[in-house]
Amino acid sequence: MLSVTRKPYPSDLTDREWALLEPLIPSTKPGGRPASIPRREIVNALLYVLCQGTSWRALPHDFPHWKTVYEYFRLWKKTGVWEKASQKLVRTYRSLDGRNEDPSAAVLDSQSVKTTQKGG
Template identity: 40%
Template sequence: MQSKYNRLTTQQWEYMELFLPKKTRGHYKLRDIVDAILWQLRTGTQWRNLPDSFPKWQSVYYYFRKWQKDGTQERLNIELNKMERNRQGKEPTPSLLSIDSQSIKSGPFTSMSKGVDGNKKVNGRKRHVITDTLGLVWGVVVGAANEADGVVANKVVEPLLGYLDRMEKIVADHAYKTIFKRWAEENVIGLEVKISSTPPSTKGFVPLKWRWVTERTFGIFNFFRRLDKDYEKTKESQESWVLWQNCQIILNRIR
């Protein structure tokens, strides 16, 4: 993991440029806009404190929101995932995935979509994330921390059905064994939900096959200041930052 944010290299930008719009509003370069977004992801500072070496914060925020709303961010994440899987000798899309959630505390100005997770004793939001066996994020839904995992899981999986044609099995813990498993059996032909949980008598962290990869992804979030706590007014912005983090991890592997 990099100790500080470094600007995009030419090779990294060439990969990103393939999947981003060709034009920008105003005179700013698209590369500088993306650099500013990734800098925000790493440092977690307020938009208005963006250094003068980057474009004006209003322009950067404009593209951050625009790409979030028009699907550009999601398409970028999908294509970079496919590229990374090809690089590691795998099929472009996964057949096995793991789904889990992470409750996080909210910042002082966060009021929408917020609740208390009674099990984790966390007042804030919950990130529902699905990853492949490499730990790459394919889907994320953010909601109040008191929302049950099994109830939200179908919202994470349903958007993937259009382009993950190889998806055969999803590994999950016992929180998904009723509502979500029943939804998958009734709505998705050939999709198996395998419940894998730590025995009740076990103490401490026990890595479970494939599910530990998602837990590792949650751990990596902590290296990005924008994700170690939820500072966003909207849950959609938090979802977008999770995808930007996944893109940044993939770009860091490009040499």
């Protein structure tokens, strides 16, 4: 259950979504000080920024401070958390849809593939 005292936003994770994502989000380091902000609230704040298209500084005050949220976003991006989460979620949903977890084909177009500067 969501254990925060604020009203939920439409972009907040459901309990089911959090259950899928939580194992992919790094926990606090052993021996470090305990986390004062739940990881789920950080992710909810990130999703708010993403879904609303707002700036970090415009994050509502009932979320953790925008600088904290931004720093977690940058750290998790740098360490590959979002890439791993994306891959895991794609595999999970492909499996739930009765398809092979790994796609067997990809689509590329001329805008996606870099070529030499001069045409051949």
